[in-house]
Structure formats: structure tokens, C-alpha cells
Amino acid sequence: MSIAPSEQEEVAEVIDPGADSELNQPWVTLVWNDPVNLMSYVTWVFQSYFGYPRAKAEKLMLDVHHKGRAVVSTGTREKMEHDTEALQGYGLWATFQKDE
Amino acid sequence: MARGFSRKGERFVAKMDDGERSVVVGLLSQTRDFIAPPEVAESGDPFEDLVRSWEVPDDAASIGERDPALERLLPPANRQDDEAAAEFRRLTERTLRERKVAHLSTAISALEEAEGGKVSLDRDQAQALAIGLTDVRLVLGERLGLRTDEDAEALHQRLTGVVEGEADDDSYVLAAYYDFLTWLQESVTLALMS
Numbered sequence: 640m641s642i643a644p645s646e647q648e649e650v651a652e653v654i655d656p657g658a659d660s661e662l663n664q665p666w667v668t669l670v671w672n673d674p675v676n677l678m679s680y681v682t683w684v685f686q687s688y689f690g691y692p693r694a695k696a697e698k699l700m701l702d703v704h705h706k707g708r709a710v711v712s713t714g715t716r717e718k719m720e721h722d723t724e725a726l727q728g729y730g731l732w733a734t735f736q737k738d739e
Numbered sequence: 740m741a742r743g744f745s746r747k748g749e750r751f752v753a754k755m756d757d758g759e760r761s762v763v764v765g766l767l768s769q770t771r772d773f774i775a776p777p778e779v780a781e782s783g784d785p786f787e788d789l790v791r792s793w794e795v796p797d798d799a800a801s802i803g804e805r806d807p808a809l810e811r812l813l814p815p816a817n818r819q820d821d822e823a824a825a826e827f828r829r830l831t832e833r834t835l836r837e838r839k840v841a842h843l844s845t846a847i848s849a850l851e852e853a854e855g856g857k858v859s860l861d862r863d864q865a866q867a868l869a870i871g872l873t874d875v876r877l878v879l880g881e882r883l884g885l886r887t888d889e890d891a892e893a894l895h896q897r898l899t900g901v902v903e904g905e906a907d908d909d910s911y912v913l914a915a916y917y918d919f920l921t922w923l924q925e926s927v928t929l930a931l932m933s
Contacts, residue, residue, distance in 0.1 A: 673811075674891040675880040677921070679928045680873060686932070687866075693932075723816050724831045728838050730812070730873035735827075736819050 666719040668712040670703050671732040678704060684729045685711065688722075713738060741919075743926030744858075744865070746933045751865040753858045753926065755850075760858070763923065764850050766916060770875045771843040774812065776836040808881040812839070812874060839874055846871040865927055872924040879917045883910065894918070 670681070678700055685696035689712065702709035711733075712722050719735035726733035742754040755763070779791050813832055817823040845867035849860050860868065885891050898911075898918050 672888070674885045674888050675876050676873065677925055677928065679925055679932070680869065683869070683928050683932050720816070720827060723827070724835065727813065727816070727831075728835055729870055730877055732811070732814055734814070734816050734818050735823075736817055 665713050665738040666716045666735055667710045667738045668719045668722040668726065669708050669734050669736065670699075670711050670726060671708045671734065672703050672706075673732050676731060681731065684726065684731060688725055688729065710738075741923070743922065744860075744930040745926075746930045749862060751860045751862070751927060751930050753923075754856055755853070755858050756856050759919070760850055760853060762916065763920070764847055766875050766879075766920065767843050767847045767850070767871055770871070770878055771840055771847070773808070773878060774836050774839050774843070774874065776833050776840075808878040811877050811881050839871075842867045843871040843874065860927075862931070865931055869924060869927050869931060872920055872927070876917060876920050876924065879913060879920070883913055883917060 681700045681703065682693070682696045685691050685699055686693060689696075691699070699709050699711055711726075712719065716735070723733045723735045741756070741759050744751050744753040746752075779788060782788055782791070813828070813835060815821075815824040816827040816831075845864055849864040849868065850858060853859070880891075883894060885894065894914055895918060898914055
């Protein structure tokens with residue numbers, strides 16, 4: 640038997656987690672510009688910790704420098720907290736938050 | 740007079756006289772003392788000690804009352820969510836401080852071993868020096884009131900155009916140390932990437 644359209648939508652909303660679900664929403668790690676950290680050092684950290692090639696590490700560093708901050712990794716909340724802790728260990732001003 | 744780091748195979752070598760070396764070791768040591776987490780008196784119960792070692796004296800709201808240099812070394816990890824930042828701090832602060840202390844200790848030992856004005860480090864020691872110098876400069880930078888890239892540039896300019904008599908000023912000495920450590924950190928970092 641058929642289901643009226645409005646009832647169908649309600650069912651669909653219940654069973655489909657959707658893009659707003661806490662589980663699916665990606666998180667990001669940010670690095671913020673500061674006057675002490677050397678451009679060379681920030682580049683080296685991105686190469687060392689993330690394994691990014693030199694060109695990508697430099698580009699991210701320049702984004703931090705010119706834009707005030709940059710997203711350096713994305714993923715689950717747990718992974719972003721792990722990255723934030725590691726980057727703070729290197730002395731970078733790192734934070735994590737939900738991706739907007 | 741110091742000569743900056745260069746890579747020779749898998750060694751990282753520099754020249755530094757005893758005076759310069761002792762200044763660097765002194766600053767690394769002071770920073771280590773500053774960062775080291777507070778001792779937790781043992782209660783005799785390992786579980787209780789472990790739980791107490793997780794406690795951070797300040798909650799996220801009062802973190803701003805702590806030394807601003809410590810704030811900068813361990814910034815709130817989530818700028819949008821105070822609870823998330825507080826939880827992160829509870830779970831990671833002690834380990835972070837211990838890890839920073841370990842890097843500083845490795846750097847200090849490596850420099851103390853140097854002889855005849857020559858410093859020779861392996862890769863781990865060179866990395867520890869690069870990372871340790873970052874924390875020293877962050878603390879010095881905070882004490883010098885560096886807030887923006889322009890502040891840092893102005894500091895450097897001020898040193899190169901020093902006014903006679905100004906060299907006795909405490910903040911001048913701090914600025915001169917900061918400048919020297921900046922040069923040193925840059926040289927070891929570039930050597931690591933070479």
C-alpha cells in the first residue's frame with residue numbers, strides 16, 4: 640500500500656542521519672599566526688608532523704601568515720584533538736573546532 | 740662568535756663560544772623550570788595519584804589569571820566552546836608540559852656536552868633544540884610584549900640601531916637574547932630541512 644507524501648518525509652527524516660548529524664560533521668584543526676613563530680619552523684612542523692611535502696607545508700604556512708589562520712587538517716573530533724595536542728607540543732598556536 | 744648550524748651527513752654542527760653556550764643553556768633551563776608541571780604529592784594510592792595528576796588548578800574561565808606566557812604555550816584549544824577547551828586542558832596539559840620539559844632537557848644535555856666551541860648534534864637533539872628554542876622564545880616574546888608581526892620587526896630594528904647606554908637596560912638584554920635565539924633557531928631549523 641502507498642504512504643502519503645508527508646508521512647513518507649517524516650519517516651525519511653527519522654532514518655536518515657543527514658548532513659547535520661553530530662557523527663558526520665567534520666572537525667578542523669586551525670593554526671593561528673603569532674609574531675614569535677618562524678616561517679621556516681612552521682613549515683618544518685607541517686612537514687614533520689603531517690608528512691606534507693615541502694610545497695604544501697609552505698603554502699599552509701603562508702596562509703597562516705597572511706590570513707591570520709589556516710585549516711591544517713580535517714576529520715573526526717578525536718583526530719583533530721590529537722593534532723591540536725601535537726601541534727601545541729611544537730609550540731604552535733593550534734586549536735580545533737567544528738567545520739563551518 | 741657563533742656560527743650557525745649546518746648539516747654534515749646526519750650530524751648538525753655549529754660553533755658557539757662558552758659564553759654564548761652558557762646563555763643559551765641558562766635560558767633553556769629557566770624555561771624548563773617555568774613549564775614543568777607542579778609536583779603532585781603521592782597519596783600512596785596509584786589510582787588516586789593518577790586522577791589527581793589530571794586535575795588542573797584553574798578551570799577554563801580562570802585560565803586568563805595564570806601567567807600569560809603559560810597561556811601562550813598552552814592556549815585554549817577551542818575558541819568557540821569553553822567546555823571543550825576545559826576538557827582538552829584537563830586531559831592534555833600535564834602531558835604537554837612534560838613533553839616540553841623533555842625536549843628542553845635533551846637540548847640542554849646536548850649543549851652541555853659541547854667542547855672546544857663546537858656543537859655537534861644528532862637529528863633527535865637538533866629537533867629537540869628547534870622545539871625547545873620555540874618555547875623559550877615564546878616566553879621571552881611574551882615578556883617583551885610582542886603581540887603582532889610589526890612588534891617583532893620593530894624589536895629587531897631597535898637592536899640594530901642601539902642608542903649608547905641602552906645596553907644596560909634589562910629589556911635591551913632580553914631583546915638581545917631573543918634576537919640571538921631567533922637566529923639560532925632559524926639556523927637549526929634550516930639545517931634540519933636541508
